Amino acid sequence: xxxxxxxxxxxxxxxxxxxxxxxxxxxxxxxxxxxxxxxxxxxxxxxxxxxxxxxxxxxxxxxxxxxxxxxxxxxxxxxxxxxxxxxxxxxxxxxxxxxxxxxxxxxxxxxxxxxxxxxxxxxxxxxxxxxxxxxxxxxxxxxxxxxxxxxxxxxxxxxxxxxxxxxxxxxxxxxxxxxxxxxxxxxxxxxxxxxxxxxxxxxxxxxxxxxxxxxxxxxxxxxxxxxxxxxxxxxxxxxxxxxxxxxxxxxxxxxxxxxxxxxxxxxxxxxxxxxxxxxxxxxxxxxxxxxxxxxxxxxxxxxxxxxxxxxxxxxxxxxxxxxxxxxxxxxxxxxxxxxxxxxxxxxxxxxxxxxxxxxxxxxxxxxxxxxxxxxxxxxxxxxxxxxxxxx
Numbered sequence: 549x550x551x552x553x554x555x556x557x558x559x560x561x562x563x564x565x566x567x568x569x570x571x572x573x574x575x576x577x578x579x580x581x582x583x584x585x586x587x588x589x590x591x592x593x594x595x596x597x598x599x600x601x602x603x604x605x606x607x608x609x610x611x612x613x614x615x616x617x618x619x620x621x622x623x624x625x626x627x628x629x630x631x632x633x634x635x636x637x638x639x640x641x642x643x644x645x646x647x648x649x650x651x652x653x654x655x656x657x658x659x660x661x662x663x664x665x666x667x668x669x670x671x672x673x674x675x676x677x678x679x680x681x682x683x684x685x686x687x688x689x690x691x692x693x694x695x696x697x698x699x700x701x702x703x704x705x706x707x708x709x710x711x712x713x714x715x716x717x718x719x720x721x722x723x724x725x726x727x728x729x730x731x732x733x734x735x736x737x738x739x740x741x742x743x744x745x746x747x748x749x750x751x752x753x754x755x756x757x758x759x760x761x762x763x764x765x766x767x768x769x770x771x772x773x774x775x776x777x778x779x780x781x782x783x784x785x786x787x788x789x790x791x792x793x794x795x796x797x798x799x800x801x802x803x804x805x806x807x808x809x810x811x812x813x814x815x816x817x818x819x820x821x822x823x824x825x826x827x828x829x830x831x832x833x834x835x836x837x838x839x840x841x842x843x844x845x846x847x848x849x850x851x852x853x854x855x856x857x858x859x860x861x862x863x864x865x866x867x868x869x870x871x872x873x874x875x876x877x878x879x880x881x882x883x884x885x886x887x888x889x890x891x892x893x894x895x896x897x898x899x900x901x902x903x904x905x906x907x908x909x910x911x912x913x914x915x916x917x918x919x920x921x922x923x924x925x926x927x928x929x930x931x932x933x934x935x936x937x938x939x
Contacts, residue, residue: 551671551674551677551678551681552670552671554670554671555667555670555671555674555678555681557722557726557727558663558666558667558670558682558685558727559681559682559684559685560685560722560726561622561663561719561722561723561726561727562663562682562685562686562689563685563686563688563689563692564689564715564718564719564722565656565659565660565663565689565715565716565719566685566686566687566688566689566690566693567688567689567690567692567693567715568629568633568689568693568711568712568713568714568715568716568718568719569652569656569689569693569712570689570690570692570693570694570697570794571693571694571696571697571700571708571711571712571715572649572652572697572708572712573690573693573694573773575697575698575701575708575777575787576591576594576595576649576773576774577591577592577595577773577774577775577777577778577896578701578777578778578781578787579645579701579705580594580645581778582781583705584641584642584645586642587900587904588774588775588778588900588903588904589897589900589901589904591774591896591900592774592896592897592898592899592900592901593897594646594649595774595892595893595896595897596893596894596896596897597646597650597893598646598649598650598652598653598893599653599889599890599892599893599894600889600890600893601650601651601653601654601657602653602654602656602657602886602889602892602893603657603886603889603890603893604654604657605625605653605654605655605656605657605658605659606657606658606660606661606882606883606885606886606889607882607883607886608657608658608882609621609625609657609658609659609660609661609662609878609882609885610661610662610665610878610879610880610881610882610883610885611878611879611882612624612658612662612878613661613662613665613666613877613878613879613881613882614875614876614877614878614879618662618663618665618666618669618727618878619727619728621658621659621662621878622658622659622662622663622666622723622727623723623724623727624658625655625656625657625658625659625662626655626659626716626719626720626723627655628651628652628654628655628658629652629655629656629659629716629719630713630716630717630720631651631655632648632649632651632652632655633648633652633709633712633713633716634713635648635651636648636649636652636709636712636713637706637709637710637712637713640706640709657885657886657889660885661878661881661882661884661885662878662881663682664679664682664865664869664881664885665869665877665878665880665881665882666727667679667681667682668865668869668877668881669877676817676819676862676863676866678866679862679865679866679869680862680866682865683801683861683862683865684801684802684805687797687798687801687802688798688802690794690797690798691794691795691797691798691799691801691802692798693715694791694794694795694797694798695791695792695794695795695798696711696791697711697791698786698787698788698789698790698791698792698794699788699791701787702786702787702788748873749932750932750933751871751872751873751933752871753932754867754871754929754930754932754933755867755868755871755880755883755884757925757928757929758864758867758868758884758887758929759883759884759886759887760887760925761823761827761922761925761926761929762864762884762887762888762891763887763888763890763891763894764891764918764919764921764922764925765827765830765860765891765919765922766887766888766889766890766891766892766895767891767894767895767898767899767915767918768830768834768895768915768918768919769830769853769857769891769895770891770892770895770896770899771834771895771896771899771911771915772793772850772853773896774895774896774899774900775896775899775900775902775903775908775911776837776846777790778903779840779903779908780843780846783840783841783842783843785843785846789843792847793846793847793850794850796847796850796851796854797850797853797854800851800854800855801854801857801858804854804855804858805858807855808855808858808859811825811859812859819863819866819867820926820929820930822859822860822863823859823860823863823864823926824923824926824927825859826855826856826857826858826859826860826861826863827856827860827919827922827923827926828856828923829852829853829855829856829859830853830856830857830860830919831916831919831920832852832856833849833850833852833853833856834849834912834915834916834919835912835916836848836849836852837849837912838908838909838912838913864884864888865881865884867884868880868881868883868884869881898914899911899915902914
């Protein structure tokens with residue numbers, strides 16, 4: 549099916565938004581450790597607080613979508629992001645860096661679930677195609693921002709803050725001019741259904757289990773942006789080489805889609821089985837990377853990791869949209885985005901503490917153990933649903 553023009557603008561907006569954020573995401577730990585002289589544990593605490601700000605933003609953004617519509621929700625989050633990035637550009641010493649980072653996380657957190665929910669609302673028949681397009685846009689942003697960021701940081705870290713600001717200005721321009729009234733989606737009050745009502749309880753239980761799985765997967769995945777990023781520095785791998793890993797990630801997500809289609813066809817589009825496959829691939833990636841001493845092993849680990857996320861990440865918002873009762877699409881997207889953010893919050897602290905107290909090998913083993921738990925959760929997540937309600 550051909551995507552509507554409104555969804556294309558959401559895809560473009562998401563790409564701009566994530567590109568701006570990705571100038572900072574992979575380099576946060578490196579900046580706090582190498583430039584500001586802070587420990588991995590303290591850097592993990594800052595990123596954890598930043599992520600909890602995003603959780604609040606995710607929940608608020610999803611709720612405001614259901615009450616006010618996507619357009620006003622996205623503009624509110626954009627205003628907060630613009631203010632935060634402006635202040636970050638001028639004041640990025642300690643503790644200002646941490647303060648503006650938390651504010652940026654809150655504003656960005658409002659935007660993401662609103663875009664996902666708006667995409668589902670303006671193209672209800674799109675299904676997995678809708679959310680896969682938004683997912684691809686996110687990864688274009690990650691590839692552009694993370695790849696460029698490493699090279700820019702080696703010139704001058706101040707240029708990272710300027711680039712971040714410029715991208716948010718571009719996103720604001722698209723949001724104001726294109727996320728207009730024809731894309732505004734607002735639920736009538738009488739359509740709202742209680743999240744905890746007896747009729748919706750099976751869907752809500754299934755959603756919570758999906759969120760638990762999502763948290764676990766992100767705790768593992770985020771190690772590539774935190775402890776593994778620092779580990780590459782210890783092996784004398786440059787920031788530009790580290791950025792190439794994320795370039796590989798972004799490019800593969802775009803060009804390797806045809807490679808996973810036969811597998812999705814064999815799985816008959818079953819989202820549960822897709823998540824099984826993806827989480828298993830995640831575990832293989834961590835096992836192989838645990839032996840890394842040279843850059844090429846990190847490249848192999850990243851390639852395998854990327855195949856895993858191509859199965860798992862688009863499936864989660866698709867399931868949330870399917871489970872959501874009428875009038876709660878925004879809230880359900882807010883919950884799953886909050887789950888990913890909780891994983892991003894806990895991951896750097898958990899991984900950093902494991903490395904500080906033990907070593908990198910303990911971190912890798914712990915992540916593999918957590919992913920096995922995630923596989924168990926996926927096996928049970930839809931048991932409360934009637935057969936005709938299973939995604």
